[in-house]
Amino acid sequence: FDTCFIGTGAGLPYFMNIPGENLNGIYSANEYLTRSNLMKAYLFPEADTPVTKGKHVAVVGGGNVAMDAARTALRMGAEKVYVVYRRSKKEMPARIEEIHHAEEEGIEFHLLTNPLRFLGNEEAWVTEAECQRMELGEPDASGRRRPVPIKGSEFRLSVDTVIMSIGNGANPLVPSTTPGLDTNKWGNILADQETGKTSKKGVFAGGDIVIGAATVILAMGAGRKAADAMHEYLKTGVW
Known part of the structure; x- marks a missing residue:
């Protein structure tokens, strides 16, 4: 190829890297x-993809995706769904409407609360969140x-499913295997916002892989700008 465009997004989920986070029953949002909706786990076993249908579910995070995950868990048959968020309601990044709908549906909010570790049984399934x-x-x-920890305030939640929804980052695969392709400290590819040109000749990039997790509209706009710049580069050879 004479040129290419990288639009791999920022779909790598973040985890807290705390003890017990690799137990069975702990998912990224x-x-x-994806399992519950796109792959139709709600129809399992008619559909091929399973997902844990927990009875006591904790969702860690306070954004729109966390609200989606919490409300989905409720529809998948959970008896109790907890949203665990380390700041107050005022600081939650989720839209007010999303929070309101979650509250209306009976989801329990544990605000100003942060997980320290997850505990499991002898079969390595999660049973508690400390x-x-x-x-x-x-x-x-x-x-x-x-958020500042309150000493001596530790407590445990009984859970059988945990959904981590604390954000996503750039997938490091392409940048880490492409010499000469510069990234910032978060792993996003450095590219010109108007043309999509990167530090590597002939390589363009745009969307979430450049600006971080954002909207489809911004990604589409970056693609259109890069397409024009790529066409110009192919015509003139000027970088």
Whole structure:
């Protein structure tokens, strides 16, 4: 190829890297929602893809995807669904409507709460989430007040399914295997916002892999701009 466009997105889910996070029954929100909806796990065994239909489900995170995961778990038959979020309701990044609908459906919010570790049984299935109460301190770089642990406030939630919904990052596969392709400290490819040109000649990039997790509209716009720039590059050979 004379040129190419990288649009691999930012679909690599983040985890907290705390003890017990690799127990059975713990999913990323990406996997849980993909299995439940796109791969039709709600029809299992008629559909090929299974998913744990937990009775006591904890969703860690406070964004729109966390609300989606919590409400989906309820529709999959959960008796109790907890949203565990380390800041207060005011700081939740989810849309107000999403939070309101989740509350209407009976989802229980454990705000100012942060998981410390997950515990499991002898078969390595998650059974409890050990959490700690938090209080809000000074604002951090995001402008939201930083959660500060309250000493001695640890408690446990009985759960059989945990869904981690604390954000996504860039998949490192392409940048890590492509010499000369520069990235920032988060692993996003460095590219010109108007043309999509990267540090490697002939390689263009756009969308979430460049700007981080955002919207389809922004990704489509980046693709259109890059297409024009790629056409110009192929015509002139000028980089």
